[in-house]
Amino acid sequence: MAVYTDITEQELGAFLREYDIGELLSYKGIAEGTENSNFLLHTTTTSFILTLYEKRVDPGDLPFFLGLMEHLAKRGVTCPLPVERNDGTLIGEVAGRPAAIITFLEGMWPRRPTAVHCRAVGEALAKLHIAGADFGMTRPNALSLEGWKTLWAGCHERADEVEPGLVAEVEADLSAISSAWPSSLPAGVIHADLFPDNVFFLGNELSGLIDFYFACNDLLVYDVATCLNAWCFERDHAFNITKATALLAGYQSVRPLQQEEVEALPLLCRGSALRFMLTRLYDWLNGPDGAMVQKRDPLEYVRKMRFHRQIRSANEYGLVQQ
Numbered sequence: 001m002a003v004y005t006d007i008t009e010q011e012l013g014a015f016l017r018e019y020d021i022g023e024l025l026s027y028k029g030i031a032e033g034t035e036n037s038n039f040l041l042h043t044t045t046t047s048f049i050l051t052l053y054e055k056r057v058d059p060g061d062l063p064f065f066l067g068l069m070e071h072l073a074k075r076g077v078t079c080p081l082p083v084e085r086n087d088g089t090l091i092g093e094v095a096g097r098p099a100a101i102i103t104f105l106e107g108m109w110p111r112r113p114t115a116v117h118c119r120a121v122g123e124a125l126a127k128l129h130i131a132g133a134d135f136g137m138t139r140p141n142a143l144s145l146e147g148w149k150t151l152w153a154g155c156h157e158r159a160d161e162v163e164p165g166l167v168a169e170v171e172a173d174l175s176a177i178s179s180a181w182p183s184s185l186p187a188g189v190i191h192a193d194l195f196p197d198n199v200f201f202l203g204n205e206l207s208g209l210i211d212f213y214f215a216c217n218d219l220l221v222y223d224v225a226t227c228l229n230a231w232c233f234e235r236d237h238a239f240n241i242t243k244a245t246a247l248l249a250g251y252q253s254v255r256p257l258q259q260e261e262v263e264a265l266p267l268l269c270r271g272s273a274l275r276f277m278l279t280r281l282y283d284w285l286n287g288p289d290g291a292m293v294q295k296r297d298p299l300e301y302v303r304k305m306r307f308h309r310q311i312r313s314a315n316e317y318g319l320v321q322q
């Protein structure tokens with residue numbers, strides 16, 4: 001459960017006086033997510049999500065994240081809308097944390113994604129990239145090459161405890177990936193964490209995207225790489241080329257990849273696998289130890305790093321050239 005910071009009824013009552021969203025009927029902590037504390041609020045008008053922003057979110061970035069949700073929602077990408085406070089601002093404070101209320105999205109994230117879900121997420125990702133193109137704010141990716149080095153510095157000493165030999169393996173990958181990282185591919189706003197638990201469906205219809213708290217400006221195809229990692233491997237760690245073909249075809253039905261992006265895809269998949277391995281490893285070794293926070297397994301992503309290392313071309317992901 002991601003409730004690092006609990007709140008009392010009094011604290012919540014005081015916070016809600018700044019909003020015009022009706023009387024509070026009930027609230028409860030949400031037993032999902034790992035980064036922030038989330039609460040479901042029921043009021044006399046409707047339901048909302050209250051998020052208290054925790055350690056990995058820089059409060060200075062909140063206008064970017066919340067502004068991006070507003071921007072995308074206006075352009076037809078279904079995502080939560082930040083709720084304005086009475087003074088017209090979006091961000092307040094509760095229990096010493098920056099906090100915001102966003103609208104509640106109907107739907108459920110797919111526990112067992114199918115190729116149909118994968119195609120839909122590919123399409124939605126491409127639409128997000130196009131809709132984000134005229135967003136006025138920018139935010140560099142804090143979890144790109146430099147961020148990886150910082151994370152690694154915070155956990156390499158004990159990495160071999162998680163798997164013998166991991167230190168040498170990660171150092172070799174960090175160096176190989178950093179030296180080959182592309183810089184001149186199409187770039188723009190990316191979601192950067194579009195995992196199944198951040199995509200809601202009603203049946204087979206995609207009903208919305210959530211959790212924009214890693215969104216940033218980076219290479220668009222890096223987002224595709226992250227989705228391939230998050231959506232197209234089975235629980236036994238096997239790569240599912242049918243799902244990957246569907247995801248890539250869905251993406252390209254909206255935004256065809258350029259040749260240079262196609263060529264870079266295997267390297268970006270390696271980089272994205274390394275990025276999620278590092279945040280997981282960091283958390284595995286350094287907490288968070290908050291009540292009921294489920295730690296995510298870094299070794300799942302070590303396996304993905306190894307898989308992508310032996311890929312020679314994007315065709316092996318099932319990519320059909322447009």
Ligand SMILES: Nc1ncnc2c1ncn2[C@@H]1O[C@H](COP(=O)(O)OP(=O)(O)OP(=O)(O)O)[C@@H](O)[C@H]1O
Nearest residue numbers: 002030032033034035036038049080103104105211
């Ligand atoms: N707008 C929304 N509408 C409905 N439910 C939501 C909404 N936002 C969040 N939730 C619920 O809260 C959970 C956690 O939200 P979210 O993924 O944003 O948290 P997080 O801590 O940032 O997680 P993550 O580990 O994915 O980064 C979601 O799985 C979902 O159940």
Ligand SMILES: N[C@@H](CCO)C(=O)O
Nearest residue numbers: 034193195276280296
């Ligand atoms: N999606 C991330 C966690 C939070 O963003 C992961 O699976 O490691």
